Amino acid sequence: MSQATSKPETGLFQATISRFSVRDAGTLIGLIVIMAVFAILVPGFLSERNLLNILQQSSINACLALGMTLVIISGGIDLSVGPTAALSAVLTATLLVIGIPAPVAIAVGLAMGAACGLFNGFMVAIVGLQPFIVTLGTLSTFRALALIYTGGNPVLGIPDDFRAIFNGSIFGVPTPVVIVGLVAFVAWAVLKKTPFGEYLLAVGGNEEAAHIAGVPIARTKIAAYAISGTLAALAAMILIGRLGAAEPILGNLWELDAIAAAAIGGASLMGGKGSVVGTILGAIILGAMRNGLTLMNVQSFYQLLATGLIILAAMLIDRATRGRE
Amino acid sequence: MSQATSKPETGLFQATISRFSVRDAGTLIGLIVIMAVFAILVPGFLSERNLLNILQQSSINACLALGMTLVIISGGIDLSVGPTAALSAVLTATLLVIGIPAPVAIAVGLAMGAACGLFNGFMVAIVGLQPFIVTLGTLSTFRALALIYTGGNPVLGIPDDFRAIFNGSIFGVPTPVVIVGLVAFVAWAVLKKTPFGEYLLAVGGNEEAAHIAGVPIARTKIAAYAISGTLAALAAMILIGRLGAAEPILGNLWELDAIAAAAIGGASLMGGKGSVVGTILGAIILGAMRNGLTLMNVQSFYQLLATGLIILAAMLIDRATRGRE
Amino acid sequence: QGLAPLNSDTEADRLDWSELDSTLGALPTLPEGLRAGGVSKTLTNEYWRSLGEGYQKFADANGVNLAYQAAQSEGDQLGQLTIAEGMVTQGYNVLLLSPQTDANLQPVLEQAAAAGIPVVNVNDAVIPGAEHYVGNVQRDNGVRVANWFIENYPEGGKVAVIEGQPGVFAAVQRTDGFTATIEASGKFEVVASVPGNWDRQLSYDAATNILNQHPDLIGFYANNDGMALGIVEAVKAANLKDQVAVFGTDGISDAYASIRAGDLTGTVDSFPVLTGEVAMEVALRLVGGQDLPRVVATPQALITADNVDRYSGEGVDVRAVLLEDATK
Amino acid sequence: MTVSRLAFDGVTKSFGPLQVLKGVSFDVAPGEVHGLLGENGAGKSTLLKILSGVFKPTDGRVLIDGRPIDAHGPVSARRAGIAMIHQELQQVPRLTVAQNMFLGRPLTRFGVIVDHREQESLAAQALKVIDPHIDPAAPIGSLKVAQRQIVEIARALLEDAKIIAMDEPTSSLTPSEFDRLAEIILDLSGRGVSVVYVSHKMEEIFRICTRSSVMRDGSLVGLVKMSETDQKTVVQMMVGRELSQQVHTSFATEQVVLEARNVSSDKVRDVSLTLHRGEVLGVAGLVGAGRTELLRLLAGADERSTGEVFIDGESVALRSPREAIASGIGLVPEERKREGIVPLRSVQNNIVLASMSRFAPRGIINGGRLKSISAVTLKETGLRPFAPEREIRRFSGGNQQKAIISRWLAAETRIFLFDEPTRGIDVGAKAEIYALIEKLAKEGKSVIVVSSELPEIIRLSDRVLVMREGRLAAELIGDEITEHAIAASAIPQSTVNDAAEEAAIVTNTSL
Numbered sequence A, B: 001m002s003q004a005t006s007k008p009e010t011g012l013f014q015a016t017i018s019r020f021s022v023r024d025a026g027t028l029i030g031l032i033v034i035m036a037v038f039a040i041l042v043p044g045f046l047s048e049r050n051l052l053n054i055l056q057q058s059s060i061n062a063c064l065a066l067g068m069t070l071v072i073i074s075g076g077i078d079l080s081v082g083p084t085a086a087l088s089a090v091l092t093a094t095l096l097v098i099g100i101p102a103p104v105a106i107a108v109g110l111a112m113g114a115a116c117g118l119f120n121g122f123m124v125a126i127v128g129l130q131p132f133i134v135t136l137g138t139l140s141t142f143r144a145l146a147l148i149y150t151g152g153n154p155v156l157g158i159p160d161d162f163r164a165i166f167n168g169s170i171f172g173v174p175t176p177v178v179i180v181g182l183v184a185f186v187a188w189a190v191l192k193k194t195p196f197g198e199y200l201l202a203v204g205g206n207e208e209a210a211h212i213a214g215v216p217i218a219r220t221k222i223a224a225y226a227i228s229g230t231l232a233a234l235a236a237m238i239l240i241g242r243l244g245a246a247e248p249i250l251g252n253l254w255e256l257d258a259i260a261a262a263a264i265g266g267a268s269l270m271g272g273k274g275s276v277v278g279t280i281l282g283a284i285i286l287g288a289m290r291n292g293l294t295l296m297n298v299q300s301f302y303q304l305l306a307t308g309l310i311i312l313a314a315m316l317i318d319r320a321t322r323g324r325e
Numbered sequence C: 001q002g003l004a005p006l007n008s009d010t011e012a013d014r015l016d017w018s019e020l021d022s023t024l025g026a027l028p029t030l031p032e033g034l035r036a037g038g039v040s041k042t043l044t045n046e047y048w049r050s051l052g053e054g055y056q057k058f059a060d061a062n063g064v065n066l067a068y069q070a071a072q073s074e075g076d077q078l079g080q081l082t083i084a085e086g087m088v089t090q091g092y093n094v095l096l097l098s099p100q101t102d103a104n105l106q107p108v109l110e111q112a113a114a115a116g117i118p119v120v121n122v123n124d125a126v127i128p129g130a131e132h133y134v135g136n137v138q139r140d141n142g143v144r145v146a147n148w149f150i151e152n153y154p155e156g157g158k159v160a161v162i163e164g165q166p167g168v169f170a171a172v173q174r175t176d177g178f179t180a181t182i183e184a185s186g187k188f189e190v191v192a193s194v195p196g197n198w199d200r201q202l203s204y205d206a207a208t209n210i211l212n213q214h215p216d217l218i219g220f221y222a223n224n225d226g227m228a229l230g231i232v233e234a235v236k237a238a239n240l241k242d243q244v245a246v247f248g249t250d251g252i253s254d255a256y257a258s259i260r261a262g263d264l265t266g267t268v269d270s271f272p273v274l275t276g277e278v279a280m281e282v283a284l285r286l287v288g289g290q291d292l293p294r295v296v297a298t299p300q301a302l303i304t305a306d307n308v309d310r311y312s313g314e315g316v317d318v319r320a321v322l323l324e325d326a327t328k
Numbered sequence D: 001m002t003v004s005r006l007a008f009d010g011v012t013k014s015f016g017p018l019q020v021l022k023g024v025s026f027d028v029a030p031g032e033v034h035g036l037l038g039e040n041g042a043g044k045s046t047l048l049k050i051l052s053g054v055f056k057p058t059d060g061r062v063l064i065d066g067r068p069i070d071a072h073g074p075v076s077a078r079r080a081g082i083a084m085i086h087q088e089l090q091q092v093p094r095l096t097v098a099q100n101m102f103l104g105r106p107l108t109r110f111g112v113i114v115d116h117r118e119q120e121s122l123a124a125q126a127l128k129v130i131d132p133h134i135d136p137a138a139p140i141g142s143l144k145v146a147q148r149q150i151v152e153i154a155r156a157l158l159e160d161a162k163i164i165a166m167d168e169p170t171s172s173l174t175p176s177e178f179d180r181l182a183e184i185i186l187d188l189s190g191r192g193v194s195v196v197y198v199s200h201k202m203e204e205i206f207r208i209c210t211r212s213s214v215m216r217d218g219s220l221v222g223l224v225k226m227s228e229t230d231q232k233t234v235v236q237m238m239v240g241r242e243l244s245q246q247v248h249t250s251f252a253t254e255q256v257v258l259e260a261r262n263v264s265s266d267k268v269r270d271v272s273l274t275l276h277r278g279e280v281l282g283v284a285g286l287v288g289a290g291r292t293e294l295l296r297l298l299a300g301a302d303e304r305s306t307g308e309v310f311i312d313g314e315s316v317a318l319r320s321p322r323e324a325i326a327s328g329i330g331l332v333p334e335e336r337k338r339e340g341i342v343p344l345r346s347v348q349n350n351i352v353l354a355s356m357s358r359f360a361p362r363g364i365i366n367g368g369r370l371k372s373i374s375a376v377t378l379k380e381t382g383l384r385p386f387a388p389e390r391e392i393r394r395f396s397g398g399n400q401q402k403a404i405i406s407r408w409l410a411a412e413t414r415i416f417l418f419d420e421p422t423r424g425i426d427v428g429a430k431a432e433i434y435a436l437i438e439k440l441a442k443e444g445k446s447v448i449v450v451s452s453e454l455p456e457i458i459r460l461s462d463r464v465l466v467m468r469e470g471r472l473a474a475e476l477i478g479d480e481i482t483e484h485a486i487a488a489s490a491i492p493q494s495t496v497n498d499a500a501e502e503a504a505i506v507t508n509t510s511l
């Protein structure tokens, strides 16, 4: 009855495939097409410096999108990443400004992000509300808290030792890129190799079956949101390191970019499906697009048009390479 | 085996219940609580004039939220309602300004909205892309088209005959309220009484089963998006009637309010579930809240906080009245 | 009303703020318990908070009650409309409106007219049917920065613009003023004019990209100060601080601090506190029954390291300085 | 009295106002294989879900070795030594077979890294005893239903439990697979493991169980020793009435209603068939032979790559189920939960979907018609409890099936395609469905029945097609229709010498 899946050659082939899935290949093709188009249109687009630039500019979105991917896999969504980042940013910045050492301030900022995520997770997993609407509510709530805390003013004067952490480079690669690369590797390992990763896929893929199998549903979901919140906070650290100021309005519309990156990378908003590699590629696609359009000095209305069309095109290319599921 | 469900008293009771479901009762309680709080805090909140005001101010969001409800029931989401409205608005306005009679201009505007919806629906139902990401793409695309079409400038000088249509009142009730009331009634009837409504609930509830049962999946989904687009255009007509001008940036963030209204009203973003009555109540809750907070002269950061908290509170009240499913 | 659509930049029926007293005399005596309502775009930008301060200052000085509200975010047009309508309903005696867009508060104008409440349109977006407008010339912001470049770089060079949200009045006017003026000089090239959406991060990224492609760039003009401060960081990160001049718009306190620190080259300050005071004065004069010209122009000035101490710091009376400027 | 391994003590369960278990008490000895019998909706699954911690009882206790299970939940039930095979497949399609088998208790290295290799080798060992062809590294979504059910069984075996509850584990298995399961169960019982076994297949119960509890309407109506009773008595206890056994009568005419010529799809290869008015055509074959796909093709649900289909002599495209329905074809699918029901809608709203024009003659759904037509069709199928306005997900599996059949009755379907029509359906309802199918034939409708239960095929069919690896292997008419003949043509040539397989199919008798 069953198709033989145990031929020795397929073994190796499958191993490769499972490391880099067909779906991810689709996303990669999308990226290559976009890069190729810009390479033709924009001289210097493929210079090493510009490529590093693209990576650096994608790093913040990639960081958020990784957390978003985990949440999406668990069957949820996190619209509150931007305000979460803003809260962490202004908190960390005020601590830094009053002279708290950078490591402590960073730890507090990340904890703030985790706390925001825990709140979302609690509302979703324990109280049982819909993720979209919970995080729509906290989208306003967290933003309001950040604005009230700062009175709407940016926090300036972030010390240089903190900024140096995020503005340096390691072997010529900008630190944020290295940090997000590490985060991506950890996220990949977590998803592929740990029980938690498996639980995430199970909870998003078939919650009832997961429950019956004894998967700790609530804990898994809460952890996903907490990670998303923490990564939003990490993205905030990178950003305030770069800008030297923490604004309470920072992170506006970040959620849409993060969701777009995850979706372009193959995450299904129905849950149970998503890829770390795909998400990273998705974030780079969006980053490359922004970079290329700026370099081409495309007028603002047409940039907006291109943004929309490229999101659609990326999904179409993906759809065509992969076939209907 | 079964408990008798056919006692004569229960028959009537059930009939009433089925007309006004438990879930809707939960939303109504939420609305009453909010109204009561404001009635105590704000003198004149319950004046007839202010109540009409609330209805009028809720009418645009309610109009959008009705379309959104249908899309959500079908298992989708429409993030592009704001830009769709903007496109219809600038198109209708330019036609009016060059002297095209109002009915023709309105028809063209509504057709534009329907066309935007058809495009979304086509991408979702025929091409098979994820609704969130399709409408995220068209969110930018439609906005860009509206900006390009107008060069970013508002279209001024909308003639008075057009404005009169939407600015009058019928037996003391503002025309937009009457229009949206009619739309709500039609939507309610469509959902409860027509094959299309039945199909929507089936497609969102279990697409595979609906397919086998002969439900025209693609057509049903496309129709939902087309209706959403048309209602977005109708909302745009009401708005430009009130404002006397059509701007390409009109409708910013409308999608979030519309989704919030639908969700507060009991629509499930997993599809297959949603209520017209609930959505209308949800829109009024949001409208009443805004109105009350303004009358209390609450500062905007705290208004934002209240918006977030009330969305969460509405969901909690609902959750408590209804019990976990 | 037979009023032609207002263009605040070209309206002939205008008065400079400094001539208010001389033209109209002292503020008329006002009835007790006046309530003024101010509705602005958003409080997330310091500019609008400062404007409110100005309202408050002038209102307090004259025993007027002020309610100052703003929409929850930039672009929340219907929310702002709700707020303004609420104020009409509540019977405020005069309204000061800074609309999100040219059109979104139009119905308030009509409702207020019906209720006999005078309305002053304050700055930024211009309601075409507005009977009274207080504010500066948006286009002039860009023109001033362009003129600075023309004066300081006789050889010309490459410049770039980071714009605000696509389609927003202030962004369009400021950009247009800058671009038209600097291109008319014939020596400059605007190599990029891309949107930063009022967002620091986007502006930072855009500036980085532009600097990468045009390492010989000599200057940026940003449609507001928040974006300009993002650009400053990008310029510093690219080690081009000595070569690239960065200008913002609005004159928020952070911009002043940055100018003092030698980071930001300059900003076009439109003196929101003073603008607020003037607007409130105009509003109260209207309530007092005076006839005013349709537009009252408020000051603006290009602030750079050279003149920053003149406009801010210990003991500086900005009002006096600006009056001095105005009479020059 | 010695302490029993497992005891239900006055277990009561209500869903809102609906009481589905009414003080059920019985016990199971160590090593006992205990049958649990009852009609659809009797409460068997509910009872086992309480045992395995999925539901909390409203009242009453479950005792293991004399001690009540304290904290209730799937995890504590597992800790107490309980494993369960659920009636509905409870799997995560995107995870592999092994991941599913170890879901909730993965094997790890250093406590953090899932040891996929070890899991897969253990999974392979557990699977081997039933079906060695299942690849533990394959995503479970790519397996067929029967294989997925085998995975469920193997998962329970892996758990090293004291008590294994099996809720219709063989509903999609072949008789030979049941044989292997029976061996395993007897072996477990020899090692002191207690098994609670739910099945609607009487012969299975009689073969492996020592005692059985019989339930009706949520109450225990009897406890029987299998050695001291017979099928008829048990069935009578279950249904509370005597069932009449009918013999096959044919209503087939000469008039061809449906003809398929050389149709192929993904798994169907070049099949031709004819169906007559009033005929019941059985389609037999091993699991995976492509019968489901043949039905899906005829129902317009799968794309046809070659061939032609004629209805009443006219070529039809059948590009969608909608077109098929317009031609009078209706499919009762194999997987109810996935393809059959819209869970949040009422029974009558599920019925209305296929025949909207009847319910909404002028574009508006006529509430009166909705009630009356669905009531008529539901009475025909015997929905219990008779509550057409209740959400369909609140009904037992068998009653959901009746609702779907009612859907096609309402649509005035002329050609009924039944895919495993009595899977998971109790004896009472089964007889009703057989009667129903015969009634359809008598009324001049045409029926195709796909079933893995040979007695069912033989009982119902005027003519039998046997499929093998996507092709038609044989056509049997009248006296040729025997279990032996069917089995002989169903088995792939490569395994024809596997005598055990053949024998297993032949010995299967149902009711």
Ligand SMILES: Nc1ncnc2c1ncn2[C@@H]1O[C@H](COP(=O)(O)OP(=O)(O)OP(=O)(O)O)[C@@H](O)[C@H]1O
Pocket (backbone or CB within 6 Å): D141, D142, D143, D144, D145, D146, D172, D267, D285, D286, D287, D288, D289, D290, D291, D292, D293, D334, D335, D420, D450, D452
């Ligand atoms: N890739 C797949 N994904 C999901 N379900 C599948 C897949 N392949 C087959 N199935 C389902 O598995 C079931 C059995 O498949 P198949 O049609 O090959 O067997 P069959 O001859 O119909 O046998 P039986 O009906 O006895 O299981 C069908 O319900 C089919 O829809």
Ligand SMILES: Nc1ncnc2c1ncn2[C@@H]1O[C@H](COP(=O)(O)OP(=O)(O)OP(=O)(O)O)[C@@H](O)[C@H]1O
Pocket (backbone or CB within 6 Å): D015, D018, D020, D038, D039, D040, D041, D042, D043, D044, D045, D046, D047, D087, D384, D385, D393, D394, D395, D396, D397, D398, D399, D424, D425, D426
């Ligand atoms: N979640 C639920 N909510 C409400 N009623 C339920 C629920 N689950 C089961 N029921 C009802 O409980 C009764 C018993 O169902 P159960 O599934 O235990 O029956 P069963 O004996 O296993 O039937 P079958 O042989 O069809 O599997 C049925 O009437 C069913 O409708």
Ligand SMILES: [Mg+2]
Pocket (backbone or CB within 6 Å): D044, D045, D046, D087, D167, D396, D397
């Ligand atoms: Mg059962």
Ligand SMILES: [Mg+2]
Pocket (backbone or CB within 6 Å): D291, D292, D293, D334, D419
């Ligand atoms: Mg099958």
